[in-house]
Each structure stands twice: as structure tokens, then as C-alpha cells.
Amino acid sequence: MPVGVVVQRRPGVTRWQKWAYTPTALLPGAGPAHWKLLREDGDTAEFHIGTATLTLWRTDAEAYRIGLAEPVVCAYVILQPGEDEWPFKLKLITANPHEAMQYADGGEDVVEKVPMPPALVAWVQEWTDQHYVEEPFVKRKRKRYHEDKVEDGIGDPRIAQASDVYRAPSSARKNRLS
Structure with a gap:
């Protein structure tokens, strides 16, 4: 489903940021647009910055159920830094x-996170x-025995040990201190 995104532009709160941009609304079934001015009130303006397709995948159905269970059902808008004047x-x-978190x-x-309109919530639901x-749910069962009946590791007789592996090398320590 094509969904348009409305972004609000407000004056920045610091001298390093002239404007602050925040996605505020979604427009289900919107047509194509590129930073179309919708409303202007003093220094605050709202733009329809673009339309993207909201695609639902069968493998993500469980994640959609998690999102639908929230008190305010939201969609996630991902914006990347622009290369042109915007x-x-x-x-x-x-x-x-989960995809938004990645x-x-x-x-x-x-x-x-932008709240979904009721029509979009009904469509996703x-x-x-x-x-x-x-x-x-299938509980995994541990094997309580070694399959090959042989222990590997420090105490394995197949591994030749010149000395005790837990002992600190005293000769190397003496050479460093000298």
C-alpha cells in the first residue's frame, strides 16, 4: 500500500541546528510527492516529503502482531540524509x-515512530x-552423556603435557625481573 509521510519543520533550539524535522503523520493511499508544502503557520511548516510502499511479508507476521499489541499502534519511518537542498x-x-531497530x-x-491512522491499522490487522x-514451542532437550565416551581438554591423556598447565611459568618471570 502506498503511504505518504508528513514531516513537520520547526525552528531549532540551538544555534547549531537551524531547523528540526520530525515525522508526524502518515497518509495511506497517497500519491507521489517530493517535499510538497501542506501547511505553514509562522515558523512551523508541514511537508509531504514522499510516498513509499508499505509492504507486509509473511515471515514478519509475528513482528506485526507485536506492533499491533502496543497501546498506540505505530509504523516506523526511516529517513536518510538528503543529497539535494532538502x-x-x-x-x-x-x-x-524489529526491522526498524536494525x-x-x-x-x-x-x-x-509515527502513529498509524485507523484505516492503516485495520489493513495491517x-x-x-x-x-x-x-x-x-518445542523444548530443546540436553544430552546428559558424552557420545564418544572420551573427555577432551586439559586432562585428556592423548594431549602431551610437559608440565602442569595451571602452574605459572616461574623461569620466565625470573628472567623478566632481572
């Missing part, structure tokens, strides 16, 4: 919190209900 370029929109770990992209398959 400071950001829309990279991705996702409903998967982009946040990189440090180059800006990842913001319906898709997730159709495609989610619960996997049964």
Missing part, C-alpha cells in the same frame, strides 16, 4: 519493530490475521 530523503516505511542500530538513518501461523 535535509532528508524517505527511505522506508515499515510496520515491523536501521536504528546503524546510526546513519533517522528512525521515527486484517493481513496479519490471515497470514499469521503460530509455531508450537
Whole structure:
């Protein structure tokens, strides 16, 4: 589904940052746009910076359920630094919190949580209900024995030891101190 992103521009709070940009809204079914001015009120302005496709994957259905269980259901907007006159370029929109966390770990992209409109929540909920398959929990069982009946490691008789491996080499210590 194509989803547009609205970004609010406000004056920066420090002298090093002239403007602060924050994604504030999503527009489901929006057409293409590139930093189209939607509203201006004094120094504050809202732009439709672009439209990206929100794609849902079957393998991520469990992650979508986790996101839908939050008190405020959100999508994640990933912005990358822009190369032209605009400071950001829309990279991705996702409903998967795990995917958003991976982009946040990189440090180059800006990842913001934006509340989903009710129509988008209903679409994601319906898709997730159709495609989610619960996997049964299988407890892993430990083997309580050595398969080859032979112990490996320090006490293994197959490994030749010139001396006790836990003993500190006293001759090397004496040479360093001299």
C-alpha cells in the first residue's frame, strides 16, 4: 500500500541546528510527492516529503502482531540524509519493530515512530490475521552423556603435557625481573 509521510519543520533550539524535522503523520493511499508544502503557520511548516510502499511479508507476521499489541499502534519511518537542498530523503516505511531497530542500530538513518491512522491499522490487522501461523514451542532437550565416551581438554591423556598447565611459568618471570 502506498503511504505518504508528513514531516513537520520547526525552528531549532540551538544555534547549531537551524531547523528540526520530525515525522508526524502518515497518509495511506497517497500519491507521489517530493517535499510538497501542506501547511505553514509562522515558523512551523508541514511537508509531504514522499510516498513509499508499505509492504507486509509473511515471515514478519509475528513482528506485526507485536506492533499491533502496543497501546498506540505505530509504523516506523526511516529517513536518510538528503543529497539535494532538502535535509532528508524517505527511505522506508515499515510496520515491523524489529526491522526498524536494525536501521536504528546503524546510526546513519533517522528512525521515527509515527502513529498509524485507523484505516492503516485495520489493513495491517486484517493481513496479519490471515497470514499469521503460530509455531508450537518445542523444548530443546540436553544430552546428559558424552557420545564418544572420551573427555577432551586439559586432562585428556592423548594431549602431551610437559608440565602442569595451571602452574605459572616461574623461569620466565625470573628472567623478566632481572
